[in-house]
Amino acid sequence: MAGLTADAIVCAVRAHGEHGAILRALTERAxxxxxxxxxxxxxxxxxILMPGNLVALDLRAxxxxxxxxxxxxxxxxxxPLLAEPLAAAAIDWATSLTAAALPESQPYPSLYAALSALLEAIAVAPAARLWAAALxxxxxxxxxxxGFGLNLEECVATGSANDLAFVSPRSGGAVSIGAAAGYEDRLFRLPSFLRGPxxxxxxxxxxxxxxxxxxxxxxxILDGRNRDLLTVRERLVARLGRAVA
Structure with a gap:
């Protein structure tokens, strides 16, 4: 019999049968x-089975x-965080995204650590924009x-690491101020905190x-197909815009 005993972050729960539920949770090693x-x-x-909770999981098959x-x-x-609408929306989105995007039974220890840190930031950060940066x-x-990482370390046009100020929506690469000249309105502005502390x-x-x-x-990742999940994020970002304005 295969088994797993681990701490786990509850990511999604759906009803199954009259009384049961199917749990999807993120563990560090599995x-x-x-x-x-x-x-x-x-x-x-x-x-106990609320998204965002940390649980001791025992799984047997x-x-x-x-x-x-x-x-x-x-x-x-x-x-306690779910009583605050903005925090609740952030937890809902982060855990739902994790459950929808990750393949099962493949270890992502860095994502487990980052999600743990994000949930902790939502709990303790003095301002929403600080945990929103963690998000x-x-x-x-x-x-x-x-496998869809963005290259924010050098300009996609010149290869230079200097004066990076934009991101190309097509390539996901950074663009320098000089290379962006005349095309600024077609690019995303690159916040410096995304490149490092x-x-x-x-x-x-x-x-x-x-x-x-x-x-x-x-x-x-979502390929435009999961409209319900994308709507959750759109509402969260709109709320954040109002809250931190």
Missing amino acids: GLVAGYVRGGRSRRLRP RTEDQLGGATVEMIASRA ARYELLLLAEL GSSPSTEDVLDALTITGHFLDRD
Whole structure:
């Protein structure tokens, strides 16, 4: 019997049968995993099976290809954050994106660490724009981990690493000020914080970053097909724009 015991971030839950639920959760070493939780819709388990929660997961299956049975115990609850609409929307989007984008049973330890850090930032950051910057970095990392990384280190036109100020919506490469001359309105503005640690990002920086990552997530990962999920993100970004303005 195949088995897994690990800490896991709850990413998605859907009803299965009259009382059960199918859980999808991200683990550090096994990646995204799925399991059937008996009684998952019960009053006791519903608060545990909330996206964003960190749980102790025990997953058992007779074969590698069979959906296993899962049991969970709470480690850290994100329930207090769900009372705040903006934080709740961010958790909903980040966990839903993770569940929709990642293939199952492939390890992405850097994404597990980044999602953990993002959820912690949502809980403790004194301003929404600060955790929103972490969200943009998480989306950028997810693109890279799935093979759609953006080249923000050198100009796609000249190869220079100097004066990078824009991003091409076609190539995903950075563009220098000189190479962008006359084409600025066709390019995304590149916030410096996406290239590495530095000063605290401004409101404009955060929204520009989310415009960049949103474009490439839609084009390369979600392929415009998951309209419901994209709508979740659009609403989140609109709320962020109002909250940090």
